Amino acid sequence: MEEAVYKVIEIVGSSKTSVEDAVQNAINKTGKTVRNIRWFEVAGTRGYIEDGRIAYWQVHVKIGFHVDQQMQEENRKETGSENKSNLDEPVKYRCLVCGYVYDPSKGDPTAGIKEGTSFEDLPDDWRCPECGVGKDQFERM
Numbered sequence: 180m181e182e183a184v185y186k187v188i189e190i191v192g193s194s195k196t197s198v199e200d201a202v203q204n205a206i207n208k209t210g211k212t213v214r215n216i217r218w219f220e221v222a223g224t225r226g227y228i229e230d231g232r233i234a235y236w237q238v239h240v241k242i243g244f245h246v247d248q249q250m251q252e253e254n255r256k257e258t259g260s261e262n263k264s265n266l267d268e269p270v271k272y273r274c275l276v277c278g279y280v281y282d283p284s285k286g287d288p289t290a291g292i293k294e295g296t297s298f299e300d301l302p303d304d305w306r307c308p309e310c311g312v313g314k315d316q317f318e319r320m
């Protein structure tokens with residue numbers, strides 16, 4: 180099972196009409212530069228008063244977005260539109276200790292791992308063929 184990782188940014192949205200509108204404004208602005216926004220949390224609310232009336236609302240919002248998907252979006256931009264179909268290809272993993280790269284399209288013949296075997300499907304006792312560390316020492320590329 181893949182565990183989701185989120186990055187959180189903080190932003191202050193404002194609105195003359197309501198707190199909800201201020202939050203929506205913050206999300207709209209953030210959405211122009213950040214993809215895969217998944218949730219928000221109101222960290223604080225305040226308002227400005229002019230002549231005894233609420234002039235506008237300011238809402239301090241924490242916005243969370245999915246990191247892995249953000250990375251995939253960036254990869255898509257880097258590789259260009261002609262490679263869009265490659266997004267479904269199995270992900271490579273790199274050994275943090277020695278830099279060996281596990282490529283699912285090649286497998287690991289030294290350990291009898293067939294080509295087409297995803298990193299997730301490698302046996303738990305599989306070891307880096309170069310330096311011998313376990314799967315927990317690998318990072319997604």
Ligand SMILES: [Fe+2]
Nearest residue numbers: 274277307310
């Ligand atoms: Fe290694």
